[in-house]
């Protein structure tokens with residue numbers, strides 16, 4: 769039997785989409801919402817697969833340290849990276865692909881979540897990134 773819990777983390781970040789055929793090719797920001805769906809099979813004596821508080825510490829900790837109030841840019845966006853690095857102080861995170869909501873969700877599911885959950889007996893089964901109240905992307909473990 770699989771049990772799934774979800775923790776929502778809010779953050780603000782800037783980005784731009786290289787090659788986008790519209791206004792999102794320019795620097796802009798979002799009030800993002802990330803939803804982490806975490807699945808496990810074993811409940812502790814309290815009845816939890818993992819404490820919501822532990823998820824908050826792990827996921828909010830990572831987001832606060834890496835993406836919150838940062839520019840999230842593609843590591844191939846050399847022009848964008850050069851421009852942002854001219855600003856002092858500078859907070860930038862280099863993503864290995866264009867920072868669409870799809871790719872940001874994918875990075876959280878494939879790279880970040882396994883590192884953060886490795887010792888918990890649970891795994892992230894889905895991540896959803898909301899760019900606005902109207903638009904989101906979701907990625908699930910295949």
Ligand SMILES: Nc1nc2c(c(=O)[nH]1)N=C([C@H](O)[C@H](O)COP(=O)(O)OP(=O)(O)OP(=O)(O)O)CN2
Pocket residue numbers: 785792796867868869870899900902903905
């Ligand atoms: N599949 C995706 N499409 C787009 C993404 C994305 O991550 N995945 N991102 C963007 C931009 O980041 C943009 O901020 C959002 O675009 P858009 O919905 O067009 O913006 P608004 O809702 O603010 O549109 P208004 O025209 O101002 O109402 C683009 N596409």
